Amino acid sequence: AQSVTQPDARVTVSEGASLQLRCKYSYFGTPYLFWYVQYPRQGLQLLLKYYPGDPVVQGVNGFEAEFSKSNSSFHLRKASVHWSDWAVYFCAVWYQGGRALIFGTGTTVSVSP
Amino acid sequence: ETAVFQTPNYHVTQVGNEVSFNCKQTLGHDTMYWYKQDSKKLLKIMFSYNNKQLIVNETVPRRFSPQSSDKAHLNLRIKSVEPEDSAVYLCASSLDSFQNTLYFGAGTRLSVL
Numbered sequence: 419a420q421s422v423t424q425p426d427a428r429v430t431v432s433e434g435a436s437l438q439l440r441c442k443y444s445y446f447g448t449p450y451l452f453w454y455v456q457y458p459r460q461g462l463q464l465l466l467k468y469y470p471g472d473p474v475v476q477g478v479n480g481f482e483a484e485f486s487k488s489n490s491s492f493h494l495r496k497a498s499v500h501w502s503d504w505a506v507y508f509c510a511v512w513y514q515g516g517r518a519l520i521f522g523t524g525t526t527v528s529v530s531p
Numbered sequence: 532e533t534a535v536f537q538t539p540n541y542h543v544t545q546v547g548n549e550v551s552f553n554c555k556q557t558l559g560h561d562t563m564y565w566y567k568q569d570s571k572k573l574l575k576i577m578f579s580y581n582n583k584q585l586i587v588n589e590t591v592p593r594r595f596s597p598q599s600s601d602k603a604h605l606n607l608r609i610k611s612v613e614p615e616d617s618a619v620y621l622c623a624s625s626l627d628s629f630q631n632t633l634y635f636g637a638g639t640r641l642s643v644l
Contacts, residue, residue, distance in 0.1 A: 459637075462623075464632055464634075517628050519576070524573075
């Protein structure tokens with residue numbers, strides 16, 4: 419079955435340190451991939467999206483993600499985390515022919531001083 | 532800048548009551564969605580409308596019914612709420628129903644006592 423997996427439920431990182439959030443998808447073709455962020459008591463906001471092309475995608479607020487077809491992955495990275503990055507991050511996939519975004523289970527990022 | 536508006540922000544009710552949630556988008560999009568986010572932050576697609584036509588209807592209890600008067604509005608009615616309906620209901624819109632970015636409202640938090 420088509421699915422997207424975020425193996426880390428919670429990640430704690432020190433302010434100024436680098437961050438990587440993992441996302442793996444299950445699909446035989448090439449999906450369209452997204453990362454969204456949800457700040458407390460808010461809806462989801464788009465960080466970046468991947469359409470078939472350059473595997474490295476730049477997003478907002480210094481985030482980037484890299485698509486790997488061989489690893490079926492779309493990991494999110496940030497070089498230096500700020501306290502305002504404290505939020506829940508969702509990976510999502512839209513399969514060709516699909517009619518809605520399918521979300522992973524989310525990764526909560528906590529930032530320590 | 533908010534372009535998907537949901538009302539109310541919060542709603543507390545008792546088991547068996549009927550509730551309605553409203554959603555309006557000002558982006559000129561053709562497609563709108565309802566997602567349910569449970570207490571563990573899991574996001575599940577419930578319904579999707581494209582130009583007032585239902586195109587996605589996931590397995591949800593029959594007490595849930597979407598209502599669309601025009602492509603800018605998509606409401607959600609729950610006929611007789613149950614305790615397991617306590618969740619955040621997120622409305623979203625996209626340009627069309629194919630692999631596009633979703634724009635989310637801030638959500639309606641429902642508590643069923």
